Amino acid sequence: MAPDVTTGALGGSLQRFLRWDVLVGVLLVFVFAGGLTGSPQFGNIDNLSFALGDLGEIALIALAMTLLVVAAEVDLSVASVLGLSSALVGNLWDAGWAIETIIPLVVVVGALCGLVNGLLVTRLGLPSLAVTIGTMALYRGLAYVVLGDRAVAGFPQQFTDLAVNDVPGTFIPYPVMLFVALAAVTGVVLHATGFGRSLFAIGAQVEAAHFAGIRVKRIKLILFVVASVVAAFAGVIYTFRYGSARADNGSGLEMAVIAAVLLGGVDFDGGKGTLGGVIAGVLLIGLLRNLLMLNDVSTEIQSIVTGLLLVISVITPRLVAAVRQRRRTPTLTTQPTPEG
Amino acid sequence: MFTSSRRVASAAALVGLLSLGLSACGGGTTKDSTAAQGGGGQTTGSAPASADPNAPIKEGLKIAFLPKQINNPYETIVDKAGIEAAGEYKGEAKEVGPSDASASSQVSYINTLIQQKQDAILIAANDANAVCGPLKQAMSKGIKVVAYDSDAAKDCRNLFINQASSEEIGRSQVKMLSDQIGGKGEIAILSATANATNQNAWIEFMKDELGKPEYKDLKLVKVAYGDDDDQKSFQETQGLLQAYPDLKGIISPTTVGISAASRYISGSKYKGKVAVTGLGTPNQMREYVKNGTVKEFALWNPKDLGYLASFSAAALASGRITGAEGEKFTAGKLGEFTIGKDGEIILGPPFTFNAENIDEFDF
Numbered sequence: 001m002a003p004d005v006t007t008g009a010l011g012g013s014l015q016r017f018l019r020w021d022v023l024v025g026v027l028l029v030f031v032f033a034g035g036l037t038g039s040p041q042f043g044n045i046d047n048l049s050f051a052l053g054d055l056g057e058i059a060l061i062a063l064a065m066t067l068l069v070v071a072a073e074v075d076l077s078v079a080s081v082l083g084l085s086s087a088l089v090g091n092l093w094d095a096g097w098a099i100e101t102i103i104p105l106v107v108v109v110g111a112l113c114g115l116v117n118g119l120l121v122t123r124l125g126l127p128s129l130a131v132t133i134g135t136m137a138l139y140r141g142l143a144y145v146v147l148g149d150r151a152v153a154g155f156p157q158q159f160t161d162l163a164v165n166d167v168p169g170t171f172i173p174y175p176v177m178l179f180v181a182l183a184a185v186t187g188v189v190l191h192a193t194g195f196g197r198s199l200f201a202i203g204a205q206v207e208a209a210h211f212a213g214i215r216v217k218r219i220k221l222i223l224f225v226v227a228s229v230v231a232a233f234a235g236v237i238y239t240f241r242y243g244s245a246r247a248d249n250g251s252g253l254e255m256a257v258i259a260a261v262l263l264g265g266v267d268f269d270g271g272k273g274t275l276g277g278v279i280a281g282v283l284l285i286g287l288l289r290n291l292l293m294l295n296d297v298s299t300e301i302q303s304i305v306t307g308l309l310l311v312i313s314v315i316t317p318r319l320v321a322a323v324r325q326r327r328r329t330p331t332l333t334t335q336p337t338p339e340g
Numbered sequence: 341m342f343t344s345s346r347r348v349a350s351a352a353a354l355v356g357l358l359s360l361g362l363s364a365c366g367g368g369t370t371k372d373s374t375a376a377q378g379g380g381g382q383t384t385g386s387a388p389a390s391a392d393p394n395a396p397i398k399e400g401l402k403i404a405f406l407p408k409q410i411n412n413p414y415e416t417i418v419d420k421a422g423i424e425a426a427g428e429y430k431g432e433a434k435e436v437g438p439s440d441a442s443a444s445s446q447v448s449y450i451n452t453l454i455q456q457k458q459d460a461i462l463i464a465a466n467d468a469n470a471v472c473g474p475l476k477q478a479m480s481k482g483i484k485v486v487a488y489d490s491d492a493a494k495d496c497r498n499l500f501i502n503q504a505s506s507e508e509i510g511r512s513q514v515k516m517l518s519d520q521i522g523g524k525g526e527i528a529i530l531s532a533t534a535n536a537t538n539q540n541a542w543i544e545f546m547k548d549e550l551g552k553p554e555y556k557d558l559k560l561v562k563v564a565y566g567d568d569d570d571q572k573s574f575q576e577t578q579g580l581l582q583a584y585p586d587l588k589g590i591i592s593p594t595t596v597g598i599s600a601a602s603r604y605i606s607g608s609k610y611k612g613k614v615a616v617t618g619l620g621t622p623n624q625m626r627e628y629v630k631n632g633t634v635k636e637f638a639l640w641n642p643k644d645l646g647y648l649a650s651f652s653a654a655a656l657a658s659g660r661i662t663g664a665e666g667e668k669f670t671a672g673k674l675g676e677f678t679i680g681k682d683g684e685i686i687l688g689p690p691f692t693f694n695a696e697n698i699d700e701f702d703f
Contacts, residue, residue, distance in 0.1 A: 041455035050451040098368020149534030149565075151443075153469035153493075156374045164473060242444055244470040246535065251442070293452045299410060299439040 020317045021265035021277025028284045035291045042291055049171040053164065053241070055286040056175035057082065057234040057250065059279075061257045062264075063179070063186045064227040066278045068128075069261050070190070071223060072203040072270025073121065076132040078231040079253035080139035081113045083246075085235025087143040090152030090245025099159055103236055110232020111225050113139055118224030122217040128224075136254070143247035152245040163240035175237045182230075187275045195219075203270025259306065260285055263313045284309075391667055395659045401431035403653050404453050405646075406463045408490065409441040412568070414595045414621060414642060415464065417703050418489065421646030422462065428672055429654050431459075441533065441568065443467030450474035454481060460653035463497070464489035468537050472496040484656040488649040490538045498656055498663040499683045501649045503640040504690045506538070509593070510545025512638065512690055513618060514555065517589045520615040520635050524557040525588030528580050530601055530618075532568040532594040542593050561587070566597045573600035581610055592618035598637060602628035622693055622701040629698050636694040640687050643703065648674055648687055 035042035042048075061078050068075055085106045092102045113135070120131045162174050172180070190196040201209040202216050210216050239245045264281030266273030285306060292302045403426055407415035419435040426433035436452070438445035443466045451474055453461050461478055465471050465487055475485050475496040485492075488501040503509075517527060529546065531539045543563060550560055561584050566573025573596055581587055581604075590605075592598035598620040605611055606628050616628075620637045628634040651671035652661070661667045663683045670676050677685050693701065 044455055047451065047455045050448075054448055054451075093371060096371050098370045098373075100368040151467055151469065151535050153472075154371070154374075156369050159369070160473070238444075242447065242467075242470040243473055244443060244467050246443065246467070246470075248442070248535075249444070252440075290448075290452075293436075293448060294455060296434065296436060299437070303439070 019265070020313065020320075021274045021280065023316070024264060024277055024284055024313070025280040028280045028287070031284060031288050031291065035287065039291060039294050041294050045171045047290070047294070049166050049173055051286055051290040052171070052176045053173035054290075055282055056173065056179060056241070057238050058253060058256050058260060058286070059179045059282045060175070060182065060234045060237075061227070061231050061253070062260045062278055062282050063182055063275070064223070064230040065257050065261050066264070066266055066273065066275055067186070067190065067199060068223050068227055069258075069266045069268060070203050070270060070273050071199045071220060072206065073128040073220060073223065074132065074258065074268075075117060075128065075224060075227045076254050076258075077113070077117060077135040077139055078227055078257060079250045080136045080143065081110055081228045081231040082235035082238060082250040082253060083248060084113070084139045084143040084146065085110060085232040086239045086245045086249040087147035087247040089236055089239045090150070091146050093155065093245070094152050099156065103233075106236060107229055107232050110228045110230075110235075112228075113232070114225035114228025115221070117228065118221035121224065122220050140247070140251070147245065147247045149247070153243055155240055155243060155245075160240045160243050163237050175241070183275065183279060190275050199223075200271055203267075203272070205271075256285070259310055263310055265313065265317065267317070268314075281313075391662045391664070392659050393661075393667075393669070397429045397654050397660070398459075398658045399430045401426070401429070401459045401654055401657050402457070403431050403433040403460045403462065403650060403657075404456075404458045405433065405435040405437075405649075406446060406449050406453065406461060407435065407437045408446075408464045408466050410435065410437040410439060412441075413624075415489070417621070417642045418464075418646035418649075421643035422650035423646075425647045425650035425672060426654070429651070431650075431654055433650060441466050443470035443535075446471050447474050450478060454478050454483065457481075458483055459657040460484040460486060462486045462488055462649050462653055463492060465492040465537065466490070467535060468493045484653060486649055486653045486656065488645060490536060494682050497683070499652055499679070499685060501645065501652060502684050502686045503538075503642075503645050504688060505686050506541040507545050509619070509638075509690055510542040511549040513542070513591050513593060514546050514549040514558075516636060516638065516692070517591050517615060517617050518555060518558060520617065521588045523555065526559050526561045526584055526586050527589045527591065528561055528584065528587060529563045530573060530576055530580070530590055530592040530594075530597045531563055531565050532597060534565050539593060546591065566592075566594070566600060568594055568596045570596055570600050573597045574604050577601040577604040581605075581608070581614065587614055589615040589617070592616065592620075594618070595620050595624060595639075598634075599624040599628075602633050606631055606633040619690075620693075621703060622698050623703060625693065626698055629693070629695050636692050638690040638692050640690055644674060645687055647672065648677065648685070652677070652685060 065075065088106050088109060089102055117132055117135055120126050121128045164173065166173050167177050198209065198214045198219060201212065201214055202219065206216060238249055260282040261278050262268060263285060264278030266278060289302055405419040405422055407419055423433040423435065436449055446466055447470065450471060454477060461483055463471065468491060472493045475492060479485055485497040486499045486501060487497040489503060491500045529543060531543060550558055562580060564576040564580055566576045577600060590601050592601050598616060598618040602616050605614055605616055611633055616634050617637050619639050621639060625634060625637055648671050655661045655669045656663065661669050663679065665679055665681055667679045668676055679685055
């Protein structure tokens with residue numbers, strides 16, 4: 001798609017405007033402005049802080065998921081890894097372990113989960129959709145083995161505060177700050193390094209990427225490990241934020257993550273997308289939901305609105321491409337047809 | 341795959357070393373070290389303002405019901421009665437809530453209600469602790485918090501409206517089933533979700549009751565969980581009867597579970613042989629009581645629960661009560677109630693429904 005941009009300044013900016021990720025950004029600005037003017041509670045610092053904090057885990061995992069989807073893979077097991085991590089935190093804390101020991105251990109368990117996903121996909125050549133549907137059930141099952149039906153609470157305040165409180169002087173909770181830092185790193189890696197470019201290459205044409213010397217399997221393996229590590233750490237944050245460790249924590253969260261990634265304009269077939277779009281997508285889903293809730297819009301309508309947005313996000317880029325295609329074909333024979 | 345097994349092994353070894361090293365430091369934050377410091381969660385608790393029993397109920401109080409999930413028929417009855425009760429004291433009440441009964445989804449709604457500056461939040465907690473932080477925040481902003489149906493942790497709410505004492509419910513269900521099956525044989529419990537605070541409290545008392553000598557011939561073989569999902573409860577019932585062919589009775593202390601269990605049994609060869617009892621609503625159970633599948637079951641009146649919860653929230657928000665033990669207040673047509681230990685108010689003893697009286701009720 002990059003060579004297209006040589007069509008002059010006007011065509012370039014028009015095309016940029018037609019890019020879905022930019023549209024999502026514009027939509028986000030509209031929702032935000034609409035919220036500030038239309039709802040007295042929306043702009044409240046406490047509310048914004050909560051709305052952002054509530055997105056923390058989804059946003060963090062969405063970063064890693066973006067890399068995977070760009071490389072034409074997907075990981076449906078992330079929420080189960082989050083649940084397994086939460087269950088482990090609960091079980092070990094209850095058994096008297098120190099939080100400082102539990103966190104690195106849980107992250108390593110996350111890495112192992114990712115390794116299993118990655119090896120099954122790369123070594124056995126299985127489709128990641130199928131593999132991670134399986135491990136989604138597997139890791140969730142393990143979570144129940146670890147903690148059973150119990151809920152563990154009573155975590156130390158200095159840690160639960162870290163998951164909930166704002167960075168002093170701002171309305172940004174600590175986990176969101178972590179997200180901002182990691183988003184910056186991910187953005188640079190994806191859009192400004194050779195590694196990032198190789199992800200797009202893998203997603204666009206995996207064979208070409210292979211013959212261009214890109215170590216496709218190793219890179220994919222790394223991406224799966226990264227996704228699970230992030231999910232495991234998100235599980236720690238989730239547990240402290242709610243102050244309750246349970247095996248069913250975060251169930252269904254993978255759908256929210258993938259929805260945000262797709263809404264952000266990343267092509268599910270891989271090879272196309274921007275991290276900026278994904279960040280806008282995450283914020284759009286979260287802030288829109290918050291705004292609808294403040295206005296007492298029922299859950300059913302909330303889910304219809306998000307669902308419609310998603311469908312539109314999948315259709316629009318194809319539609320735009322089709323329109324562009326049609327417009328391009330007749331330009332070869334630009335005979336002004338006589339009218340009337 | 342095998343080439344990397346060495347890498348996996350070394351990673352595992354690394355974990356071992358890492359955790360060993362960290363725990364050797366001994367300076368970590370453990371459950372014990374936190375307990376020694378006097379517990380992680382300090383009670384913020386609002387300042388114990390003194391109650392003024394003669395304070396008038398304020399007009400225009402904003403009251404919000406936050407059920408475990410919306411579109412659950414039982415919770416709808418409770419909340420609707422509570423909203424209607426608000427009409428009697430000229431308050432504005434509403435019901436909001438998530439479509440799934442998960443712990444985390446209630447939290448976003450609490451935030452919304454705080455922002456909307458409600459006078460009182462009434463919550464049926466999906467997880468006693470997960471809703472705790474936001475509820476404390478609400479209380480620190482002067483919002484009164486009343487838990488009903490399923491309690492939140494004690495320091496995160498002002499009052500808990502208990503539908504009936506957990507002890508009474510648990511023990512009476514065992515007695516009811518024992519009477520139906522002649523005090524002998526294998527029995528099972530079909531519960532809702534495994535984390536539901538109320539279900540687990542009742543099951544504990546059932547187990548305790550079963551320990552008494554008069555129930556020595558009753559054997560509890562399994563506690564199954566139908567997750568308050570009709571289909572899953574139906575399948576769990578089927579599973580129980582297949583796994584335990586000698587099963588004599590099922591106690592299902594949840595409206596979804598008991599109706600699913602009765603539906604399965606009434607259409608199977610077990611009808612009349614396996615007794616079902618528990619907590620159900622008359623409209624759901626009428627058919628099975630009439631066709632003889634179910635002899636009797638119990639419940640409190642859910643309308644009265646919503647009504648009482650609504651009035652107690654109004655009394656709190658108007659300063660008539662503060663939630664301290666021993667305070668009394670009048671809840672409209674239901675009369676006077678006294679706050680018990682830990683801010684608990686008990687609605688009354690469970691009510692038994694059977695073929696004779698079921699037609700007097702429509703809910």
